[in-house]
Amino acid sequence: MLHTGGRDVRALPVEQRRALLEELPLDGPHRRAVPSYPNAGARLLDAVRDQGLPGVVAVRAGSGYPEGAGDDWREVLVDGASRKAARRGSAQRGSAQRAGYGRAALSNPDKVLYPATGTTKADVLGHYLAVAEAMVPHIEARPATLKRWPDGVEGQSFFEKNVARHAPDWLRTARVGTPGGRSESADFAVLSDAEGLAWAANLAALELHVPQWRLGPRDGRRPPDRVVFDLDPGEGTTIVDCARVALWLRDLLDGHGLPVYPSTSGGKGMQLYLPVRVTDPERTSGFAREVAERLAEEHRREVIAVMTRARRRGKIFVDWSQNATAKTTIASYSLRGRERPTVATPLTWAEVEGCREPADLVFTLDDLPARLDTHGDLMRPLIDTQGFVLPRGGVIGQVPG
Structure with a gap:
């Protein structure tokens, strides 16, 4: 209950708002009050689990209606619930599942x-x-x-x-x-x-x-605020090979105090992102090319930095051109239009280091809610970091070792 009788009741404790709600004649074929189980605790979770439901929403006693993120309302997922059910439970609050979200309608939801x-x-x-x-x-x-x-x-x-x-x-x-x-x-x-x-x-x-x-x-266009290294596996290679190249690239940039953050592309490759601040819009593309060419020089059998597709067989192409102002890259958390609903998913470096099979770094939309619960947004440093000033041209080629 948010408003009733011409007054705003969002600040009232949840128990009072519930009592006002129950006074209204809502029960019927079209609407009814959501059931409430005060202090049910473990017994309620057991019942939810037995019914194959994803979880419950827990509301702190005495709390008002939340105006934003906070701890007064929490979604509690139960063990054993399917990840798909959990995703639907967390994502499709209110009318979103069938009608859309806010002002955005959803046509043909079952398509x-x-x-x-x-x-x-x-x-x-x-x-x-x-x-x-x-x-x-x-x-x-x-x-x-x-x-x-x-x-x-x-x-x-x-x-x-x-x-x-x-x-x-x-x-x-x-x-x-x-x-x-x-x-x-x-x-x-x-x-x-x-x-x-x-x-x-x-x-x-x-x-x-x-x-x-x-x-x-x-x-107007602001100068770029990040560099992306797009690791594209050539014929005969997989994301496992991309992971190895990603570690080499990380070690190369670590020598300059430049942290990069890995993500799957949602397809066969990977991306690494570096938060930067530059004044010249072309600086990021030039820097990325310099890094790619350094890697290709050091690992000639595994890495290539030129776009000629015929030369990519058995190698990982470090695509520096994605930093051109006219180019775009798949957004983090975007779905991909492939056979399965895979997602461009941020990674931990431990996951990159531990990759042994391509399936190790494949995530679908069913996996994302649990990953976000566990890791949060692994790309958040791209936003929270002011950005690094890039070394001047030629410096990458002088990294010791």
Whole structure:
């Protein structure tokens, strides 16, 4: 109960708000009060587990309605509940499961977008709501390129930059120059909250790609605030080989006090991110190329830094070109349009070091809620760190050893 009788009751203790709720004639075919079990504790969790449900919401006695994140309301998941049920329980609060989220409606929620797993559009929405708190800080203020699969991953897909023709009034868009494209500029979506993610999910925009720079005042481009190293496995190699190259790259940059943060691409490769601050928009691309070429020189049998596809067989291509201002990279926590609903998932270095099989670093949307509960946002340092000043050209080539 939030409002009743013309007054705001959110500040009242939960017990009083519950009593006001129970005074209303809600029981019937269309609405009813959610059951409440005060102080039920372990007995309630046992009953939930027996029914195969993901968990319960626990509310602190005497607490008011929460206005934001806090400890007065907590979701308590039970052991043995399926991860998919847990994801749905955590992500699809309120009416999100069937109708959408906030101002973002959801059409055809039962439409299957991943036939191999039966994953529906409602499941896709559930994923993006489940990861929104971690994901949004990494994509807000960045123009998003959407990759859409209207008929599911077995159908045709297309990239979409200009969303003006179907974007709702409440969605932020930014007109950004697109030199070399079909037009001089496009109106990009800027996904700044969970509603924006829900809007994209309704379009079957499974993949969300963003640049390494943010929008500034009047939608101008700010200098890049991160460097990305995209590790792309050539024929005959896997993400296991990418993990080995990632460790070499980490050790190389450690010599300059430059920390990098690893993530899967959601496909066969990996990305490593470095928070930076630069004034020259081209500096990050030049720096990334220098690092890639140094690695290729030191590990000629395993690493390549040139784009010629025919030369990549048996090697890992360190793609430095993703740092060009016109390029984008798959966003952290984005789904991928592959046979299964895999996710571009931030990693710990221990996971990278321990990778022995490709399956060790494959995560689907069912895995993300538990990972976020355990690790939080492993990419958070990209936001919390002021950014590192890059060494001047040539310095990387002088790292001892």
